[in-house]
């Protein structure tokens with residue numbers, strides 16, 4: 001049997017060709033180490049930072065640390081089935097989530113997959129979750145109000161569309177309730193809401209969704225849930241997924257409100273995955289880039305210029321403090337990034353002042369220019385009145401002989417505190433808020449017993465609905481106060497019908 005030279009050369013050529021195709025080592029790697037939610041992968045030489053990779057059992061991961069000999073991958077799903085030696089493939093895609101109208105009314109996870117059992121989401125559009133914030137020229141200053149429907153916020157710490165306002169307080173001080181009430185109040189405001197729940201109990205989140213559904217707020221709301229039982233990477237990603245879904249609407253000229261409840265838990269999740277990736281820890285064991293974690297998220301809130309469609313994305317980040325310490329690392333970081341903060345205090349909450357907002361420590365740096373004129377006018381002195389009341393209150397405990405002016409200030413202060421209280425899920429439209437604050441600052445309540453103040457407010461609103469609809473319409477449509485005589489007359493007419501309790 002003779003050996004043909006051509007055959008041999010053909011075989012060799014074939015071998016060489018196969019050798020070439022076999023050696024595509026850049027796109028497939030192997031797991032060399034696996035830990036809690038983290039894998040180290042060898043052989044993904046060309047992988048991009050933030051690229052999605054797929055493990056051999058279908059679980060997705062995201063390339064994070066690109067090191068000399070290996071790549072640190074965070075695993076976006078169950079990691080117990082992944083073993084050392086498993087294959088990992090590149091996908092060539094940066095992490096994306098579905099966006100568009102199809103998501104409205106749905107509850108999704110950080111990857112945009114539905115978790116509400118209502119079938120798949122038929123969205124054809126996606127956006128990468130890391131995007132650059134709108135530039136300086138594409139923005140405009142905040143000039144439209146975002147009405148929360150909460151009197152103490154809308155009057156003293158007003159929020160504008162496109163603003164970033166931090167809501168900060170200890171646990172169980174009514175933070176989530178503020179988010180829910182604000183979302184409920186957007187019913188007739190044409191604002192799309194996105195509630196991002198990070199590291200919360202699934203039972204709490206399902207309670208929130210149920211409340212929103214019952215009151216018809218799911219018609220314009222998306223809930224992104226990364227529950228406490230999910231792996232840390234999903235908690236880390238949830239806010240970016242939420243803001244990405246919001247951006248789609250903003251760039252289409254719509255108004256969006258995104259609530260991040262809360263960023264302390266996101267920071268803790270990021271710390272966990274950073275430590276597992278062996279990034280050097282810094283203050284409070286957070287990695288060095290924890291500031292960037294939040295700044296790049298909150299910078300994506302914006303009010304777009306008219307040329308860009310005039311849409312807006314308002315961000316309400318939440319931060320949980322320990323024992324009211326707003327000087328800790330994450331709180332100070334986020335305070336410095338946002339345009340103001342609303343500070344909730346547990347002692348106020350427990351003394352029955354709910355919402356437990358401390359107006360002295362709360363501030364809104366840009367919302368004032370977006371407040372409607374009528375509200376600006378009536379609420380102008382509220383903050384000072386309250387501050388001087390608090391001062392006098394502690395002072396007045398020691399003596400009973402108070403001069404008339406001091407007593408009057410105390411009386412007004414007590415009624416102001418009463419008026420600024422507000423029950424759960426009872427957001428008020430701005431014209432009703434203006435009416436009661438107008439009555440308050442013009443002394444109509446001064447001779448009403450404190451225990452009757454709440455009833456006075458309820459009955460005044462009911463009366464105005466019947467007999468003062470022109471006044472309410474005037475405030476709503478023009479944003480200005482009606483004629484003083486006219487306004488005073490309606491309120492006095494009402495007051496004459498009001499029966500003081502025994």
Ligand SMILES: Nc1ncnc2c1ncn2[C@@H]1O[C@H](COP(=O)(O)OP(=O)(O)OP(=O)(O)O)[C@@H](O)[C@H]1O
Nearest residue numbers: 170171172173174175176177178354355422423424
């Ligand atoms: N304005 C209010 N009037 C009456 N009750 C309220 C008010 N706001 C909140 N609550 C009650 O206070 C409790 C805590 O509220 P919420 O869950 O909003 O607080 P939180 O700060 O988000 O708590 P957590 O730290 O557990 O997330 C709830 O039971 C809620 O019903």
Ligand SMILES: [Mg+2]
Nearest residue numbers: 175176177261
């Ligand atoms: Mg909460």
